[in-house]
Amino acid sequence: MVETPIPGVSFFAQWPALMTQQTSLQKNIEEFTQEGQRLLQQGRPNELLESFITRFPSSSWKNLPKQLIFSVGEIAAQSKSWQLSADLFGHLHDSDKTTPALCLPYSNCLLNLGRLREAELVLKTSLSANPHNPSLLTNLANITAELGEYRQAESLYRQVTNKWPKEFLGHFNLAGFLATLGREDEAIDCYKICLEIVPHAPEAREKLRQLKRSGENEDNNGSKDHLLEIYRLIENRRWEDATQKLDSARPNIDPVRWHSAVLELPEKYQAKISEPRLYNPSTQVHRKDLFNSQDPLLDDLVDYIKQEPSLIWNRAGKPTRSGSQSHEILASRGQSPEIDQLIDRLTDAIQSFKDQYIDSLAKPWPNQIDLSGWAVVLSEGGHQKRHIHPEARLSGVFYVKVPETSTTESAGDCGNLLFIGAENQQTLEITPKAGMVVLFPSFLPHCTAPLNNAGERICIAFNVK
Numbered sequence: 001m002v003e004t005p006i007p008g009v010s011f012f013a014q015w016p017a018l019m020t021q022q023t024s025l026q027k028n029i030e031e032f033t034q035e036g037q038r039l040l041q042q043g044r045p046n047e048l049l050e051s052f053i054t055r056f057p058s059s060s061w062k063n064l065p066k067q068l069i070f071s072v073g074e075i076a077a078q079s080k081s082w083q084l085s086a087d088l089f090g091h092l093h094d095s096d097k098t099t100p101a102l103c104l105p106y107s108n109c110l111l112n113l114g115r116l117r118e119a120e121l122v123l124k125t126s127l128s129a130n131p132h133n134p135s136l137l138t139n140l141a142n143i144t145a146e147l148g149e150y151r152q153a154e155s156l157y158r159q160v161t162n163k164w165p166k167e168f169l170g171h172f173n174l175a176g177f178l179a180t181l182g183r184e185d186e187a188i189d190c191y192k193i194c195l196e197i198v199p200h201a202p203e204a205r206e207k208l209r210q211l212k213r214s215g216e217n218e219d220n221n222g223s224k225d226h227l228l229e230i231y232r233l234i235e236n237r238r239w240e241d242a243t244q245k246l247d248s249a250r251p252n253i254d255p256v257r258w259h260s261a262v263l264e265l266p267e268k269y270q271a272k273i274s275e276p277r278l279y280n281p282s283t284q285v286h287r288k289d290l291f292n293s294q295d296p297l298l299d300d301l302v303d304y305i306k307q308e309p310s311l312i313w314n315r316a317g318k319p320t321r322s323g324s325q326s327h328e329i330l331a332s333r334g335q336s337p338e339i340d341q342l343i344d345r346l347t348d349a350i351q352s353f354k355d356q357y358i359d360s361l362a363k364p365w366p367n368q369i370d371l372s373g374w375a376v377v378l379s380e381g382g383h384q385k386r387h388i389h390p391e392a393r394l395s396g397v398f399y400v401k402v403p404e405t406s407t408t409e410s411a412g413d414c415g416n417l418l419f420i421g422a423e424n425q426q427t428l429e430i431t432p433k434a435g436m437v438v439l440f441p442s443f444l445p446h447c448t449a450p451l452n453n454a455g456e457r458i459c460i461a462f463n464v465k
Helices: 008-018 024-041 045-055 058-063 066-078 082-093 100-112 116-129 134-146 150-163 168-180 184-197 202-211 226-235 239-252 255-263 267-273 296-306 337-354
Strands: 286-289 320-328 371-384 394-401 417-420 426-430 436-441 446-448 457-464
Touching: 024 045, 045 066, 058 082, 066 082, 066 100, 082 100, 100 116, 100 134, 116 134, 134 150, 134 168, 150 168, 168 184, 168 202, 184 202, 226 239, 226 255, 239 255, 239 267, 255 267, 296 337, 296 371, 296 394, 296 457, 337 371, 337 394, 337 436, 337 457
Parallel strands: none
Antiparallel strands: 286 436, 320 371, 371 446, 371 457, 394 436, 394 457, 417 426, 417 446
16 A cells, blocks of 8 residues: 655655665665755756656666655656656556555546546546545546546536535536536536635636626626627727737737737738737748658557547537547657657657747747647548637647548548638638648637548647647
8 A cells, every 4th residue: 555645855855764774775765865855956857757767667666665656756747747657656556556645646647648548447446445535536527528428527526516515626627527518607607606615716716707708897806808808899890999909908818819819900900019920821830741641650640549549529628520539649758659759750840840930929948848739530521610729839730641532522622721810811721641740820720621521531739838
């Protein structure tokens, strides 16, 4: 059994008191602990993880203190090194399959790796021994929702709120789930319950503000949702008013959403508050062939995607229609050789794009690319609704498989990627090609034309955070 966990940093403070006789392994642990304390104090967790991997191959983990393995697993999870974290927690889980304090972070790592069925089994096993644990029930509800089993997920969320009616997180998670399904009025009611439990809770207030209709007060001061007001001005073609409002409200609007709103203005108004060149898809969208269209790797990726258990038809809250969309598949290496090779190629393409990218969008680029991606499989008639990627600074799509066109079909029948420019006018259309990647600023509105073909179009869409 794993002891009740302590935060990852705690082991490094407690180890000296835990030592017994000085063996070579214990000396190695002591040296690592001292180094780890220093690296954590300096805010260098990734170097700590690299040191752990170098010092302690997985074959040696059985001889390490369980608390050390747990602590490093926590640090790996905090650093989003999901594969390493899952490996460490999984090692502990082999001998302890019920302790919630272990099963919860382990299932979360598996979730972030897209290994949903494994995460589901971990939680169900722990729940069999801890049937009244609200965190286990909530995590299982999250997994079930990601698997597309929405009725069962709602039942689990409501079990939590019914058993623990005064718990903030239960109502907050249920609200988020309902909002994802488009049941906004019910979600608003749940967020209001959250605020009854914890008045002025910022996360609930923000979610409630996002769901309120145009013209409603977002808080007791009566301030309005800036973007709703701006888009109302844009819809009425009140360009000068919209431009002034955008300029004055810029500090209060997320940069991606701000640029996306500026894009809706005529070019002469864009020039008053920004640079029109930023909003021209013809210059801001870049494409590159990463693989030859006949490369066997593409067939391997097709097989990998088609077997992905998180591939859900018309996934709730996503823009895909008449098609399937998966959970996360690019966040971590080690899932498959094909995915690892794709991550390498995408990372190289993104690094070369950074020099051309818009400096005004967000913070300086990090040294390490934070990549997130998901598969999309479109059937005949399938398409993606217009959307942007507000959670990212750069977005893209890699085409794995494109249906062949017959003599009566054209390349435009393959679900072309459409970009929208100033004044809501389509300005760029890209025909998919297997092995090609398309990179673009995340604020550029885009959609796909319906797939007018009996074949499948398979791609991997991704974000750089």
